[in-house]
Amino acid sequence: MNTLRCDRTHAWAGLRDHYETHGRRFDLREAFAGDPGRFDAFGIEAPGLFADLSKNRVDAATMKRLLDLASECRLAQRRDAMLAGAAINTTEDRAVLHTALRAPRGLGPYSDDVHNVLEAMLAYVESVRDTRASGIRHIVNIGIGGSDLGPQMAVPALEAFAHPELVFHFVSNVDGHDISAVLRHLPPAETLFVVASKTFTTQETMANAQAARAWFLAKGGTDVAKHFVATTTNVAAAAGFGIDKTFGFWDWVGGRYSLWSAIGLPIALAIGADNFRALLAGAHDMDRHFATAPLAKNLPVLLGLIDVWYRNFHGFTSRSVAPYHQGLERLPAYLQQLEMESNGKCVDLDGEPLPFATSPVVWGEPGTNGQHAYFQMLHQGTDVIPVEFLLVKHPTHELADQHAKLLANGLAQAQALMLGKHTSEAMAERAPTAAKSLAPEILARHRTFPGNRPSTTLLLDRLTPYSLGALVAMYEHRVFTSGALWGINSFDQWGVELGKALCNDLLPRLASGNTEGLDASTAGLMRRLLA
Numbered sequence: 001m002n003t004l005r006c007d008r009t010h011a012w013a014g015l016r017d018h019y020e021t022h023g024r025r026f027d028l029r030e031a032f033a034g035d036p037g038r039f040d041a042f043g044i045e046a047p048g049l050f051a052d053l054s055k056n057r058v059d060a061a062t063m064k065r066l067l068d069l070a071s072e073c074r075l076a077q078r079r080d081a082m083l084a085g086a087a088i089n090t091t092e093d094r095a096v097l098h099t100a101l102r103a104p105r106g107l108g109p110y111s112d113d114v115h116n117v118l119e120a121m122l123a124y125v126e127s128v129r130d131t132r133a134s135g136i137r138h139i140v141n142i143g144i145g146g147s148d149l150g151p152q153m154a155v156p157a158l159e160a161f162a163h164p165e166l167v168f169h170f171v172s173n174v175d176g177h178d179i180s181a182v183l184r185h186l187p188p189a190e191t192l193f194v195v196a197s198k199t200f201t202t203q204e205t206m207a208n209a210q211a212a213r214a215w216f217l218a219k220g221g222t223d224v225a226k227h228f229v230a231t232t233t234n235v236a237a238a239a240g241f242g243i244d245k246t247f248g249f250w251d252w253v254g255g256r257y258s259l260w261s262a263i264g265l266p267i268a269l270a271i272g273a274d275n276f277r278a279l280l281a282g283a284h285d286m287d288r289h290f291a292t293a294p295l296a297k298n299l300p301v302l303l304g305l306i307d308v309w310y311r312n313f314h315g316f317t318s319r320s321v322a323p324y325h326q327g328l329e330r331l332p333a334y335l336q337q338l339e340m341e342s343n344g345k346c347v348d349l350d351g352e353p354l355p356f357a358t359s360p361v362v363w364g365e366p367g368t369n370g371q372h373a374y375f376q377m378l379h380q381g382t383d384v385i386p387v388e389f390l391l392v393k394h395p396t397h398e399l400a401d402q403h404a405k406l407l408a409n410g411l412a413q414a415q416a417l418m419l420g421k422h423t424s425e426a427m428a429e430r431a432p433t434a435a436k437s438l439a440p441e442i443l444a445r446h447r448t449f450p451g452n453r454p455s456t457t458l459l460l461d462r463l464t465p466y467s468l469g470a471l472v473a474m475y476e477h478r479v480f481t482s483g484a485l486w487g488i489n490s491f492d493q494w495g496v497e498l499g500k501a502l503c504n505d506l507l508p509r510l511a512s513g514n515t516e517g518l519d520a521s522t523a524g525l526m527r528r529l530l531a
């Protein structure tokens, strides 16, 4: 079998020529000067958000070739296969159906199973949120990776919708510092632990869950059944741990795609049943957009295509995400798992080594903080790093003046990256803090900005459960798009297994001191740790 993948298409060869003759020299400033309609042509309306793609190094001709690539790679058919529940995760023989988790009852595969768990979970949520009756004030989510990052990202993002008396804590790291710092301040009688693990075998989560239970009992906690709940596909293992109350999900929900399932329990506890349903509705509307919008107006498809253009033709190695909303502080971390665990692969579906690059590094910090850290490199470093700005029109706080400053900063950064500053402009300026002793021409070179640095701006009217759901689903489908073109399995994660296995080998050695058969570096480090 020959995987249908991007480099085996006519469009790919055409794109290579197009890059050489056109793409390599593409200049955003010239593109805007030559096309007054560019903003409108590259503005995409999608559920919950508007995307300005106009500051990307593409024009109509580039997009046409990328869309041809999508059709040669049968992107629409692959999307439909995923949505219909085909076992597209071939290395684990599993369907990939996170979209079924947010479809209304009666629509999509496994609808009854999904909605039965959802209803039970949301009824439970309301009982806990009745804090006078439940006595619960603190929720501690114990999970890692996909069993942590979704809730950890969404709960602060939706803080304006959250229950005023519930305080949320997230424990993920096997490092005892993590859970110790959280437990120190908690009253056991007012604490609910959510043990979140798809497999219920993950070392970090099991260690933290055991530590939590030991702490709870040592502090005089008596009702483990009331204070511990599990979200997992492995109900038997949760019961074995001593947890009665479990909300289940299924093997066709990937960990990094699971915030819509029972793994979203902390989100639902924070924002309540109706808001959790709104989060699902936003994601479902984005699913409909992905499933039905023409590819040329399909936001996740267009972004996925531009990602391929940047990674495989321009050779950009990373993408920076800059949410201009403090509540989205953990979005970059969430997207790191979503994109890099999905598309960080080096063989195609047939196991053939890939002759081209796959996942970029995804990284970032909220604006404006990043501006005072690494934006220097974005503006004047030797690498070109596309940036994704996320702006929210209406804040949920009252500080209108600060919000205007925030928006102005976000807009200005995207503008500066694109426009840059020519040396002649720098020469013409007075820079009060610049060295007087340096020749003006030399100084001007230091104060030159190359510009032509691409960015995408995603604009949300408000950060609500609905728009957050749509935004996250958009990212999921974008990752699907680039992964499908690359011909890889975006839904397994074998790359995390080797380290786990070696850790299991090293752990008893740390107790026994046995370094036999180890490489010299690991053995040397171990001896120093044990000395």
Ligand code: F6P
Pocket: 144, 145, 146, 147, 196, 197, 198, 199, 200, 201, 202, 205, 255, 256, 341, 493, 496
């Ligand atoms: O990092 C590997 C991984 O399997 C992720 O894909 C997953 O989200 C995480 O570990 C946690 O796994 P689990 O939910 O089974 O504890």
